Amino acid sequence: MNIGVVGGSGYVGGELLRLLLLREDLNVTVVTSRRFKGEYVFRVHPNLRGLTDLRFTDVDLDNISKRCDIVFTAVPHGSSVKIIPRLLELGLRVIDLSADFRLKDPNAYEKWYGWKHPYPNLLSESVYGLPEIHRSEIAKARLVANPGCMATSVILALAPLIKTEFIDTSRIIVDVKIGSSGAGSSSSIYSHHSERCGVVRPYKPTSHRHIAEIEQELSLILNSNVNVAMTPHAVDLVRGILSTCHLFTLKRIQEIDLWRAYRRFYRDCSFIRLIKDSKGLQKLPDPKYVIGSNYCDIGFEVDERIGRIVVFSAIDNLMKGAAGQAVQNMNIMIGVDEGKGLKIPSIHPI
Incomplete structure (x- = not known):
């Protein structure tokens, strides 16, 4: 070939x-x-x-x-x-x-x-x-x-929950942190080491282009409009994306409900790893542990106090x-x- x-x-x-x-x-x-x-x-x-x-x-x-x-x-x-x-x-x-x-x-x-x-x-x-x-x-x-790199991370994090009956699909908030290679190899004043090193820099805080892909794909899954607010941040990494997604529940849920949703949706997907561990170095997704690989690591927590689900998704932006x-x-x-x-x-x- x-x-x-x-x-x-x-x-x-x-x-x-x-x-x-x-x-x-x-x-x-x-x-x-x-x-x-x-x-x-x-x-x-x-x-x-x-x-x-x-x-x-x-x-x-x-x-x-x-x-x-x-x-x-x-x-x-x-x-x-x-x-x-x-x-x-x-x-x-x-x-x-x-x-x-x-x-x-x-x-x-x-x-x-x-x-x-x-x-x-x-x-x-x-x-x-x-x-x-x-x-x-x-x-x-x-x-x-x-797909776009941030869109990939966010869609994979959210897709299994979109068709469930326990989240509000009109109010999804996403925070993305991405390494410098996501901006490509062309240089600018923002890419100089003295300006890029040490940053946690919000950019395109509203209306980032990848939102269009995210809403398109999630809306197709639901067969109804899904609204997503996403804000990316450039951080002091070369490679890697961590997406933190906040969803709000319509009824009381337990962690077992999330395990079932993700395992069912990704049962035949070898590059999805569910990361939620009480031991070891990696208890939740961290881009450090996907660099150079095609894996997407997904994890979650339930905030019962205010009816919120937090979903984490980590990928290498140049790979997955x-x-x-x-x-x-x-x-x-x-x-x-x-x-x-x-x-x-x-x-x-x-």
């Missing part, structure tokens, strides 16, 4: 290559980057030295179509939409890691991204690439829209939040074990 990576010079592109180059059943034939055209991949991603002698090329869609069966697009929002229609016309299957095909409502792009979507027909065809919810659709898709999940989607699309090449533990200590 021949694989192409369009936009391979960023952090997500580097993680894709780290995972793909180790697979004996895959052959990475094309890696593109306009900025680094002609340069060895390992000079941009030094961790890949010794694994590949590939050089970055410019984006030549006809050449890609001749040399690839599946293409990952890891380019900025608003760029994928300019190349994916042609890739599909050329007969390729595509996994897109931008936001360009995640939302089903074309009008939502004007609201959340500020531009009119030129291919509304492809929005209805694309499959939202969260395997724990859309596995059967992903298997048949020719275009998979890989991006490249790892994209490879999981590819595995499903080509009909192999969805965990192939991904069943690796996190790095510890880190």
Whole structure:
């Protein structure tokens, strides 16, 4: 199986290559980057030295179509939409890691991204690439829209509880803490070490774009509107996301009700781990223990005093939040074990 990576010079592109180059059943034939055209991949991603002698090329869609069966697009929002229609016309299957095909409502792009979507027909065809919810659709898709990193963490935390009868789906509050790699590899004044180190910096405290994905997917599960308020914070980590979700109950519940809901929903999901332990280092989810892995750790507490459920979700934003999940989607699309090449533990200590 021949694989192409369009936009391979960023952090997500580097993680894709780290995972793909180790697979004996895959052959990475094309890696593109306009900025680094002609340069060895390992000079941009030094961790890949010794694994590949590939050089970055410019984006030549006809050449890609001749040399690839599946293409990952890891380019900025608003760029994928300019190349994916042609890739599909050329007969390729595509996994897109931008936001360009995640939302089903074309009008939502004007609201959340500020531009009119030129291919509304492809929005209805694309499959939202969260395997724990859309596995059967992903298997048949020719275009998979890989979810956003924060959206992945929050949807996986909340999905099992949305259809229960004990939470208020009109009032869900989420606090997200995310590492610096979530902002990508492009630099700004905010990414300088002297400005980034030591921060707990709120940003986009209302109306973050990932809310659109979260509300879309949870509303589909419930078959009714779900409202989510989310505020992210940049924190002094390189990788990792911790989402803390506050839900309010409509009736008295016990912890056993939550265990049943999560175990039932995720009974066939090998990358979901329920973390609620009274012993050991990890009593509740912590991104420290998922770094470099494709796992999503979920835990919870019941606040009986005010009728609240607190759900915690931890992922590596570059793995389950991006490249790892994209490879999981590819595995499903080509009909192999969805965990192939991904069943690796996190790095510890880190």
